[in-house]
Amino acid sequence: MLSKLDAGWFETPLGQHLLFREQRYFDQAVSDVFGFNAVQVGLPHIDFLRNSRIPLRVHCAVEAPAQVNADPMFLPFESQSLDLLLLPHVLEFSANPHQVLREAERVLRPEGRLVLAGFNPRSLWGLAHQLKGSERGYPWNGTFLNISRVKDWMVLLGLEVAGGSMCCYRPPINRENWLRRLRFMEPAGDRWWAMGGGVYFLQAVKRVQGMHVILPQWKHAVAPRLLAPAAKVLNSKVINLNQHRISREL
Structure with a gap:
């Protein structure tokens, strides 16, 4: 997870470039999600829940200034208790990203929504990640995960991918003048x-398959036809018995 020194990276020109686009995406993604409880895991110094209409919004992370201090692999929330969960750049900085997603599935309510952001290894940012190495600090010290791999994990956990997007097509140059010159790459990308x-976003909905017993309609339609001959035979026997009884009395 991020340290205080890593959080300072978002104050750099490249960090501000990334933060502007991520904030815009999260603002749109959370605005139409309703419920009672929303949690953002990671990056506690950035409020990606600011545009949410959910009344209870909590920031959870290992470090301050999170309201809840916890490891993303072991979230201290009840099962099926959250309507919205955000994971901004949590998977690539976790020792077990699959366990993080497993916890996300556990704490989400049925039809609850998960929104995450990750660094794309198949991009100019991914190339810089390979060239610079972990010694260059955040974000290059993370493990960039392929979007297809993350989607596969979601499917296995019953999280249905409901949307996605990408941003940051410009090369990760930490100079404001060059970032301005290369801004044409965003719409072109x-x-x-x-x-x-350089960054991908994914939205997923927790689907819970319920069992509903459906009675076959043919039982109701065929049953009267199957019973009709028996009823006719019984009625004929009753009529014959009554006629025999009357003849004896006469």
Whole structure:
């Protein structure tokens, strides 16, 4: 997870470039999610829940200034208690990202929504990650995960992918003047290199398959027809018995 020194990276020109786009995406993603409880895991110094209409909003992380201090692999929330869960760059900085997703599935209510952000290894950011190495600090000291791999994990856990997007097509140059010069790459990337953004977003909904017994309709339709001959035979026997009884009396 991030330390205080890593959090300072978001104050750099490149960090501000990333934060502006991520904040815009999360603002849109959380605005139409309703419920009672919302939790953001990681990056506690950034409020990605600011545009949420859910009344109870909590920030959870290992470090301050989180309201709840906990490891994302072991969330201190009841099962099926959250309507919205955000994981901004949590998976790539976890020792067991699959366990983090497993915990996310556990704490989400049925039809609850998960929104996450991750660094894309198949991008210019991914190339910089390979060249710079972990000694360059955040975000290059994380393990960038392929979006297809994360989607596969979600499917296995019963989390249905409901949407996604990418951003940050510009190379990760930490100079404001160069970032301004290369701003044309953002709309061009969305059009020509859709899977090459430095950051991907995924939204997923927890689906719970319930068992509903459906009675076959043919039973109700066929049963009267099956019983009809027996009823006719019984009625004929009663009529014959009555006629025999009357003849004896006469």
